[in-house]
Amino acid sequence: MTSAVPLRATTARPAMRSATLADDAAAALVAVRERAPLVQCLTNEVTTNLVANALLAIGASPAMAAVPGEAEQLAAVAGGLLVNLGTPGPDQRACVEPTVTTALRAGVPWVLDPVAVGVLSVRTRLAEDLLAARPAVVRGNASEVRALAGLRSSGRGVDALDTVDAAYAAAVRVSRATGGAVAVSGPTDLVVAGDVAVRVEAGDPLLTSVTGAGCALGGLVAAFAAVTDPITAAVGASLALGIAAERARALARGPASFQVALLDELHLLRGEDLEAAGERLTVDSVAARPAGEAVEGAPAGGSTGRHVPGARS
Ligand SMILES: Nc1ncnc2c1ncn2[C@@H]1O[C@H](COP(=O)(O)OP(=O)(O)O)[C@@H](O)[C@H]1O
Ligand SMILES: Cc1ncsc1CCOP(=O)(O)O
Ligand SMILES: [Mg+2]
Structure with missing residues (x-):
């Protein structure tokens, strides 16, 4: 395994194989450990500590600068940027557009975590605007991704009530609009990204008993995106958190000890652990989806009338 991770111009690769993707994810983890990329996080007030600790545990260098005038300074020199809309207060709302613009100009990949989009109106409008700035990766739960695609969604607060499968067409639609990857979290x-769909079998239900597991995943995606292409970043982060969670589960008595063990297991994770995870990945072609699972047709649950910028209807 090499730590030299080539930067790729596009997200999708023809004839992608699960073993190759696992190897690339492993190389990306090694590269994160070697390069310790600075990850600028415009994140929420609830889970900022877990996001920072997860980034440190994976080997990145987190910084949460959400002060107008400062946030873009950090984005200009960061390896990756996370924008998490969990608590979009006045400072974050003032920061976000100049910070994302600065990141784009500097070639810094940015990740959007659309927390509770579809449930709450201010952040839903903000997220719709931000999609036009083409995040390298959108990382959300199924309800959030459905809402981003303009489909009716069943989020309850920050949690999803839609299934991951029910967000498949939405993920395709948002990926086509942004040109980046879309990562939908859930049991699987x-x-x-483009015409490639990857399912990742990793994780533990205890992740849903710790606030910020999804937010931490968004931070990890930004760290991986600093060293590799969007699809490898999303898959690598998902594998890393999922495998660490499975190991933490074996040591935990409940959510509190699980969270502590989760950070330990992220810290202990090695490239070899991801290299061996090829069997957890199922790589599919979007075009090869069976009929009946409409990718671009009318949404199963009807439309909110909102449209993703650039999305085909
Ligand atoms: N039932 C489950 N079993 C195993 N892992 C899960 C389950 N639900 C969510 N996860 C994992 O928990 C993490 C957070 O996902 P999720 O709860 O969907 O995000 P959010 O907190 O943003 O709603 C992801 O790594 C996901 O794979
Ligand atoms: C509970 C809560 N309220 C606003 S942000 C937030 C944290 C959401 O974290 P996650 O999306 O990782 O579950
Ligand atoms: Mg979330």
């Missing part, structure tokens, strides 16, 4: 994670 789904990553869509």
